[in-house]
Amino acid sequence: xxxxxxxxxxxxxxxxxxxxxxxxxxxxxxxxxxxxxxxxxxxxxxxxxxxxxxxxxxxxxxxxxxxxxxxxxxxxxxxxxxxxxxxxxxxxxxxxxxxxxxxxxxxxxxxxxxxxxxxxxxxxxxxxxx
Amino acid sequence: xxxxxxxxxxxxxxxxxxxxxxxxxxxxxxxxxxxxxxxxxxxxxxxxxxxxxxxxxxxxxxxxxxxxxxxxxxxxxxxxxxxxxxxxxxxxxxxxxxxxxxxxxxxxxxxxxxxxxxxxxxxxxxxxxxxxxxxxxxxxxxxxxxxxxxxxxxxxxxxxxxxxxxxxxxxxxxxxxxxxxxxxxxxxxxxxxxxxxxxxxxxxxxxxxxxxxxxxxxxxxxxxxxxxxxxxxxxxxxxxxxxxxxxxxxxxxxxxxxxxxxxxxxxxxxxxxxxxxxxxxxxxxxxxxxxxxxxxxxxxxxxxxxxxxxxxxxxxxxxxxxxxxxxxxxxxxxxxxxxxxxxxxxxxxxxxxxxxxxxxxxxxxxxxxxxxxxxxxxxxxxxxxxxxxxxxxxxxxxxxxxxxxxxxxxxxxxxxxxxxxxxxxxxxxxxxxxxxxxxxxxx
Numbered sequence: 008x009x010x011x012x013x014x015x016x017x018x019x020x021x022x023x024x025x026x027x028x029x030x031x032x033x034x035x036x037x038x039x040x041x042x043x044x045x046x047x048x049x050x051x052x053x054x055x056x057x058x059x060x061x062x063x064x065x066x067x068x069x070x071x072x073x074x075x076x077x078x079x080x081x082x083x084x085x086x087x088x089x090x091x092x093x094x095x096x097x098x099x100x101x102x103x104x105x106x107x108x109x110x111x112x113x114x115x116x117x118x119x120x121x122x123x124x125x126x127x128x129x130x131x132x133x134x135x136x137x
Numbered sequence: 138x139x140x141x142x143x144x145x146x147x148x149x150x151x152x153x154x155x156x157x158x159x160x161x162x163x164x165x166x167x168x169x170x171x172x173x174x175x176x177x178x179x180x181x182x183x184x185x186x187x188x189x190x191x192x193x194x195x196x197x198x199x200x201x202x203x204x205x206x207x208x209x210x211x212x213x214x215x216x217x218x219x220x221x222x223x224x225x226x227x228x229x230x231x232x233x234x235x236x237x238x239x240x241x242x243x244x245x246x247x248x249x250x251x252x253x254x255x256x257x258x259x260x261x262x263x264x265x266x267x268x269x270x271x272x273x274x275x276x277x278x279x280x281x282x283x284x285x286x287x288x289x290x291x292x293x294x295x296x297x298x299x300x301x302x303x304x305x306x307x308x309x310x311x312x313x314x315x316x317x318x319x320x321x322x323x324x325x326x327x328x329x330x331x332x333x334x335x336x337x338x339x340x341x342x343x344x345x346x347x348x349x350x351x352x353x354x355x356x357x358x359x360x361x362x363x364x365x366x367x368x369x370x371x372x373x374x375x376x377x378x379x380x381x382x383x384x385x386x387x388x389x390x391x392x393x394x395x396x397x398x399x400x401x402x403x404x405x406x407x408x409x410x411x412x413x414x415x416x417x418x419x420x421x422x423x424x425x426x427x428x429x430x431x432x433x434x435x436x437x438x439x440x441x442x443x444x445x446x447x448x449x450x451x452x453x454x455x456x457x458x459x460x461x462x463x464x465x466x467x468x469x470x471x472x473x474x475x476x477x478x479x480x481x482x483x484x485x486x487x488x489x490x491x492x493x494x495x496x497x498x499x500x501x502x503x504x505x506x507x508x509x510x511x512x513x514x515x516x517x518x519x520x521x522x523x524x525x526x527x528x529x530x531x532x533x534x535x536x537x538x539x540x541x542x543x544x545x546x547x548x549x550x551x552x553x554x555x556x557x558x559x560x561x562x563x564x565x566x567x568x569x570x571x572x573x574x575x576x577x578x579x580x
Contacts, residue, residue: 041234048256048293049227050247052284052376054169062174063150065208075149077140082523083156086185090196091154091203098200109140111324121140125147130207133141133153135163136184137329137386 066130069099075128076106083136091134138166138175139323145172152206154199158182161383162281162327169283174212178202223285224273226293228258248297249374249395251367256293264292267305276309277316280323282378286312290376298368303346304361307426308368310578311336314428315369317574324569325430326379329386330463332567333393334369335431335484336400337552339414340424342578343401350401352556366396391433398431398564400554406489407553408496416502417575424578430571431484432460434564439491445498448491449505452561453512456483456549457542459565466515466525466540470548479524482548482573483565488555506546513549514539 066072076092078084092104107124109117124131138153145151155163157179167175180199185192231238238255242248254260265272265288272289279286288309295301295308315322315334325332338348349359357363374394379385387394404412414425437455442448458464465479472481487495499505517525518536527534534540543549550573555561 042232043235043238044230044232045255045257046228046230047238048258048261048290049229050256050290050293050297050371050375051245052226052279052286052290053223054283054285059173060146060171062145062172062176062212063148065150065206065210068208069204075144077144077151079140082186083182083184086187086192087154087180087196090189090192091199094193094196094200095203098204111138111140117140121143125144125149128144128149131141131144131149131151132203132207133138133144133151133155134184135138135141135153135155135159136180137156137159137182 069095069102069130071101072129073103073105073127075124075131076104077124077131077133078106078108079133079135080108080110081136084134085136087136088134091132138163139170142167142170142172142175145175150176150207152176152178152203154178154180154184154203156180156182156184159386162386165378165384166281169281176206176210178206223275224287224289226287226289231255246380247375249370251395253297253371254299256296260296261289261292264295264300264302264305265289267292267302268309270309276312279316279372279377281327281384282376284376284378286372286376291372294368294371294375295364297371298364299360300364300368304365306424306578306580307338307342307346307365310426310576311365311369311428312372314426314574314576315373317428317576319570319572320428320430320574321569321571322373322377325567325571326373326377327384327386328567328569329388330567331387331389331391331393331433332430333391333433333564334366334373334397335429335564336365336369336397337413337427337484338399338401338425338578339404339412339419339427340578341422342424343404348399348401350403350554352558354400354403354555355398355562362399362401363396366399369397369399370395393431393433400486402552403489403554403556406492408489408493409500409502409553411502413550413552414575419575419577424580425575426578427573427575429484429573430567430569431564432480432567434486434562435459437491437561437563438559439561440559442494445495445505446508448494449499449508450512452485452563453509453514455563456485456509456565457513457515459483459563460568461519462521463524463568464520464542464565465568466517466520466542467527467531467544468542468548469544480542480565480568482543482550483563485549485551486554486562486564487551488558488560489553490557490559491561492553502551503546505551506549509549510541510543510546513542515542516540 270288277286349362439451468479
């Protein structure tokens with residue numbers, strides 16, 4: 008009898024523990040173990056922005072102007088350039104065009120080429136192809 | 138777009154006709170350069186390499202828009218850019234599960250798809266103890282977004298990537314190398330090519346920090362290599378803003394976009410004794426890292442060659458064909474991409490067993506590189522015709538004439554790395570202005 012009583016007591020005890028543990032895991036507050044409250048650094052970082060500047064006043068007309076074509080030398084721009092120039096020349100026969108093939112990458116004479124382009128041109132059409 | 142913005146800045150009005158797949162990147166670039174209102178006309182991608190009728194149709198469509206932008210367009214208002222101090226980084230309170238925190242970081246663009254360790258102020262402060270540099274020092278404005286990377290944020294990204302305080306000098310040296318103009322971070326982080334930042338490390342720091350340089354050094358279970366590689370891409374994508382599809386235009390991307398290639402040289406098993414860093418003028422006791430941007434590597438698996446020449450012959454086959462298409466012929470290391478659009482150099486990661494085989498017949502790395510220059514040849518027809526036009530001094534040639542890839546031994550650089558096995562890897566450079574940048578790791 009005594010042994011049976013101990014067995015029954017242990018069974019009830021285990022069952023009670025099971026119920027308590029289950030209730031804890033189902034209870035929303037019990038999930039507090041999985042919750043964290045902390046501070047973190049916002050890692051996005053502020054921009055090193057040049058002060059925003061307005062763009063230059065537009066040309067009144069293309070008639071009689073010198074238009075520099077700045078080709079970034081990618082195959083897409085290379086293919087597109089002659090046809091764009093053809094269309095422009097048809098519409099504006101008085102416009103003078105000159106092409107500068109300047110890679111978007113750096114190379115020794117690049118700064119001088121950009122200066123020449125800016126010095127010659129009244130306006131510039133850039134071609135950004137890939 | 139940097140070029141057009143320079144023209145605009147000296148007073149010349151510009152309009153840029155842009156492949157519509159690249160206009161977003163271009164606008165982002167000019168905004169970071171202080172000209173957010175620059176004029177663009179979208180042209181349907183691709184602008185070229187299509188039929189003449191299609192190109193003409195695109196030009197016809199773009200033409201009136203270009204004229205309008207050149208003569209009548211007025212931006213509604215010049216965008217005002219808010220400038221706030223970079224230091225200290227904002228502290229944010231969070232309550233929730235770690236999974237929710239991880240999701241928040243990804244949703245806000247503060248992580249790149251792998252889990253992060255939360256950069257709590259306590260963990261960041263602990264990382265900062267790994268350097269004497271001041272936390273408010275700005276060490277890099279990271280292109281193309283031009284986010285200001287402070288020492289504090291280096292520590293924060295180190296935490297996120299599971300680095301330790303003793304890694305701080307290494308992380309700061311990585312930043313110093315990648316921010317060098319010779320590396321060309323802007324070009325490499327926005328190109329359509331699958332570029333991989335590569336970091337090669339030499340010196341006592343290898344064993345001090347447990348940096349992988351033997352078996353599986355480029356694989357898993359290399360916590361320092363992986364954490365530093367992860368750090369690089371966290372910084373590049375989050376502070377630099379190089380995120381696909383708008384800004385990072387890499388057609389396929391690569392796993393190097395997630396965890397950059399970080400590897401130590403196996404100096405102990407280098408039969409030539411001189412490490413790569415020593416060849417670059419550093420002392421054997423210096424801790425040095427070398428950074429460059431690479432196309433994805435290919436491999437040499439030669440189990441049978443027992444002579445140096447035989448082994449270099451099979452390596453030459455892989456080296457000649459690496460980065461096919463863009464790998465122009467007869468390149469020179471001292472000439473720019475603009476002139477040649479060429480892969481100008483490559484690194485060989487020789488396994489120690491391969492290195493021994495080559496060393497038996499080539500007692501200097503330079504002599505091995507000179508041999509490879511002679512052997513890395515392809516018939517002309519295997520090169521892209523627009524990118525391989527042998528000069529007059531080359532003499533007569535036809536489609537089947539063998540044409541060399543390289544012109545000098547300095548273009549083929551050798552390091553010894555990895556563990557046992559008859560394996561080596563070939564890592565050719567991205568063909569921009571990028572050059573290897575070697576810097577001291579200063580404690």
